Amino acid sequence: MLELQQASRHFGGVRAVDALDLKVAESEIVGLIGPNGSGKSTTVNLVTGLFPPTSGRILYRGQDLAGVPVHRRLGLGIARTFQNIRLFGHLTVWQNLWVAQNSPEDRARKGFFPRWLGGSAGVRGEIGELLEFAGLAHKQDELAANLAFGEQRRLEVARALATRPKLLLLDEPAAGMNAEEIGQLRERILKLRGRGVTILLVEHVMELVMGVTDRIAVLNFGQKIAEGAPAAIQADPAVRKAYLGGAA
Amino acid sequence: MDFYYGMAQIVGVHTLLGLSAYIVLLTGQVSLAQAGFFAIGAYAAGMLTVLAGWHLVPALGVGGLAGAVTACAVGFPALRVKGLMLVIATLAFGEGVRIFFFNFDYQIARGDITIGPLGGEGFRQIRFFPENGWTTAEVMFFIWVFVIIVMLVLWWFDRSRYGAVLRAVGEDEVAAQSVGINLTAVKVSSMTIGGAIAGLGGGLYAHYTTHIEHSSFNVLVATFAIAYPIVGGLSNVLGTLLAVIFVQVFLVEGLRFLGDWRNLLFGALIVLAMNLRPHGLLDAPALARVRRLFGKDRGA
Numbered sequence: 385m386l387e388l389q390q391a392s393r394h395f396g397g398v399r400a401v402d403a404l405d406l407k408v409a410e411s412e413i414v415g416l417i418g419p420n421g422s423g424k425s426t427t428v429n430l431v432t433g434l435f436p437p438t439s440g441r442i443l444y445r446g447q448d449l450a451g452v453p454v455h456r457r458l459g460l461g462i463a464r465t466f467q468n469i470r471l472f473g474h475l476t477v478w479q480n481l482w483v484a485q486n487s488p489e490d491r492a493r494k495g496f497f498p499r500w501l502g503g504s505a506g507v508r509g510e511i512g513e514l515l516e517f518a519g520l521a522h523k524q525d526e527l528a529a530n531l532a533f534g535e536q537r538r539l540e541v542a543r544a545l546a547t548r549p550k551l552l553l554l555d556e557p558a559a560g561m562n563a564e565e566i567g568q569l570r571e572r573i574l575k576l577r578g579r580g581v582t583i584l585l586v587e588h589v590m591e592l593v594m595g596v597t598d599r600i601a602v603l604n605f606g607q608k609i610a611e612g613a614p615a616a617i618q619a620d621p622a623v624r625k626a627y628l629g630g631a632a
Numbered sequence: 633m634d635f636y637y638g639m640a641q642i643v644g645v646h647t648l649l650g651l652s653a654y655i656v657l658l659t660g661q662v663s664l665a666q667a668g669f670f671a672i673g674a675y676a677a678g679m680l681t682v683l684a685g686w687h688l689v690p691a692l693g694v695g696g697l698a699g700a701v702t703a704c705a706v707g708f709p710a711l712r713v714k715g716l717m718l719v720i721a722t723l724a725f726g727e728g729v730r731i732f733f734f735n736f737d738y739q740i741a742r743g744d745i746t747i748g749p750l751g752g753e754g755f756r757q758i759r760f761f762p763e764n765g766w767t768t769a770e771v772m773f774f775i776w777v778f779v780i781i782v783m784l785v786l787w788w789f790d791r792s793r794y795g796a797v798l799r800a801v802g803e804d805e806v807a808a809q810s811v812g813i814n815l816t817a818v819k820v821s822s823m824t825i826g827g828a829i830a831g832l833g834g835g836l837y838a839h840y841t842t843h844i845e846h847s848s849f850n851v852l853v854a855t856f857a858i859a860y861p862i863v864g865g866l867s868n869v870l871g872t873l874l875a876v877i878f879v880q881v882f883l884v885e886g887l888r889f890l891g892d893w894r895n896l897l898f899g900a901l902i903v904l905a906m907n908l909r910p911h912g913l914l915d916a917p918a919l920a921r922v923r924r925l926f927g928k929d930r931g932a
Contacts, residue, residue: 432810458812470807472800479796486812547812 385410385582386431386551391440392606393426400426402606403440408551413573413583415593415614418603419626424586425467427603428553431584432464433457444551458486461550465540465557467586473529477520477539480528481511484546511546517572518542534565541572551582558589566592594618602626637768639885641840643876644775648833649853650860650872651782652699652826655789657861659822660802662715665706665722666830666857668729669699671849673831674838675733675749678758681839683740683748688760692778692835699831700824707823711816726854734846754845758838775836782829786869798822830857863905865912867919874913878905 386408393401401423408414416424430437431444433454442449444460452460472480485507515521518538523531528539537557544552554573558566566589573596576583587593593600594614602610602617604626610617617623649670656663677695680686710721739748749755761771789795801808801818809815838844856879863878864871883901887894909915 434806434810454809455812455814458810464810466807466810470804470810472803472807474803475796475799479800482793483796483800483808483813484811485793543811 385412385445386584387443388427388431389441389443391427391430391437391442393423393430393435394438399606401430401437401603404603404606404608406601406608408582408584411577411580411582412599413577413585413597415597415600416584416586416603417588417590417593417600417617422603422626423606424603425555426606428464428555428584428586431553432462455486458547458549461487461548462553463544463547463549463551464553465537465544465555467555467559469533469536469540471528471531471536471539471543474527476525476527477515477531478511478524480539480543481514481546482507484543485510487548514542514546517545517575519568533560534562537561537569538572545576545581549581551584552576553584553586555586556588557585558587558592561589570596634768637772639881640772641768641775643873643880644772644779645833645837645840646856646860646876646880647779647873648782648829648836649857650864650876651786651869652828652830652833653857654826654861654866654869654872655786655798655822655829656826657858657866658795658798658802659819660805661711661819661823662719662858663710663722663823663826664719664851664854664858665703665710665725666826667849667851667854668706668726669703669827669830670834670837670853670857671729671733671844671846672702673699673834674844674849675736675755675834676831677835678755678838678844679738679748681760682755682758683738688835688839692832695835696828696832699834700828703827703830704820704824706827707820708816711819711823723851723854726849726851730846730849733849752846754843754848755838756843758842758844760839762842771840775840778832778836782832783869783873790869859902861912863902863913865909865914865918867912867916868914871912871914878913 388404388406390403390405391401392399392403404423404427406427416427418424429435431442431449433449433452436450444462447460449457472483475483512521515524518541520535520539520542523535528536531539541554541557558569561569570592573583573585585593585597597614600612600614600617601608602620602623609622609626610620612620649666652669653663653666673695676698677688677691680691680694681688706722706725710718710725713721733749734752736749737751739746739750747757766774789798797813797818801813801815805815841848860875860879861872864873864875879902883898887897890897905913
């Protein structure tokens with residue numbers, strides 16, 4: 385579904401991502417891990433198009449994404465969340481989901497009607513469902529900025545889902561969460577797979593990555609140093625070395 | 633009484649000017665071009681009633697359209713730049729329009745006299761209202777019909793998905809793109825709507841003053857246009873109206889007895905107002921209090 389071919393992104397002399405090959409198959413959950421600064425978020429930004437790769441190609445369902453602007457990639461079904469939460473703080477929870485309904489299916493809907501008119505049964509139903517999914521139904525009229533941290537993370541995921549993604553890139557969704565919240569997040573991710581969403585999960589929290597992914601790729605200094613099933617990755621000496629430093 | 637009607641006319645036209653900047657500010661863009669669109673609408677509508685003998689209402693329509701078309705054309709290149717660069721780019725456009733009208737002659741003979749815009753002398757004798765025997769009160773009501781329509785439209789936008797999208801772009805462009813919002817389309821559309829409102833306001837302005845010239849559309853006017861919504865607060869269209877009343881009635885008229893010292897106090901009071909109410913005269917908590925007053929405790 386998604387294929388990076390020798391994708392590189394250099395910032396001056398820094399090789400944030402260097403000749404990365406990565407494949408994500410339909411309805412797979414792939415983990416992308418690595419120490420801080422190893423190029424995980426840069427990879428997400430390359431796929432969503434915030435900046436172009438210095439070299440290499442990114443294919444989505446066989447189509448080269450070069451030159452496709454960010455908002456069009458959404459139309460193709462690529463959505464993301466941000467490592468540092470980027471909600472629209474002065475909009476309500478409901479509005480945050482409303483503005484994200486930009487998929488081709490939603491495009492035809494009337495944008496100029498107020499919530500109680502333009503919110504046709506379909507829109508209301510979908511937003512209601514997303515609110516249920518994120519456990520935020522009781523907070524729908526709250527400003528996003530006033531939510532607790534965990535709630536904001538959940539709203540970010542729900543907002544990405546409102547775009548009807550086929551491929552979802554989650555950039556450290558568990559950062560700052562406690563064990564209970566991580567457990568809930570894990571269930572939500574598995575539920576998403578049930579809906580047929582393919583997921584690229586960038587994460588530091590190992591209990592989450594090991595628990596939900598089918599396959600893991602490990603980055604270090606922008607290069608892929610290992611790839612394989614979770615169990616194999618845990619046992620890989622190169623990975624241990626990258627994380628713990630020194631001899632494994 | 634005519635004094636108060638005249639005051640209300642000024643407040644009405646300046647509210648339109650402020651609202652034209654309001655919708656652009658919602659997307660986080662600071663545009664100093666609003667005086668330019670205001671000028672284009674003023675000259676276009678004035679020339680149609682004076683030189684072509686049109687009725688005022690279609691002339692205002694064309695004035696608004698002219699403002700919208702130029703705003704759309706300016707929007708595409710200008711909105712590629714951000715922040716201070718955009719301020720400079722739109723300032724340059726506004727000044728360009730002003731210089732254009734400074735040099736713009738288009739006079740035709742009507743009997744013994746010639747009428748029409750005459751460069752630095754300006755465009756005199758835009759006499760649609762006196763020729764048709766409108767009283768000051770009637771002119772005021774006429775202006776306010778448009779002000780109320782525009783305020784209702786913007787109020788409506790604020791409650792629609794489109795309004796939420798504007799605010800989303802204003803808040804975080806990267807996040808807005810990342811949920812599929814087309815930034816260019818949103819920014820250019822808000823600029824176009826702002827241009828239409830400014831053009832309409834300019835057309836009304838030309839007819840109630842009966843005389844316009846290039847200096848009626850200088851940088852000060854452009855500054856006022858963005859100052860109104862900022863002083864008033866961006867949470868509601870009524871904030872802009874409140875700011876116009878604060879500035880035009882309280883500061884400009886109310887402080888007239890101070891003579892030349894007025895301008896000094898004027899600046900100081902705006903600074904004071906912004907310090908006491910950093911989110912505008914009518915910010916979200918103030919709105920909530922007003923809503924409670926009317927027993928409507930639910931947000932829109």
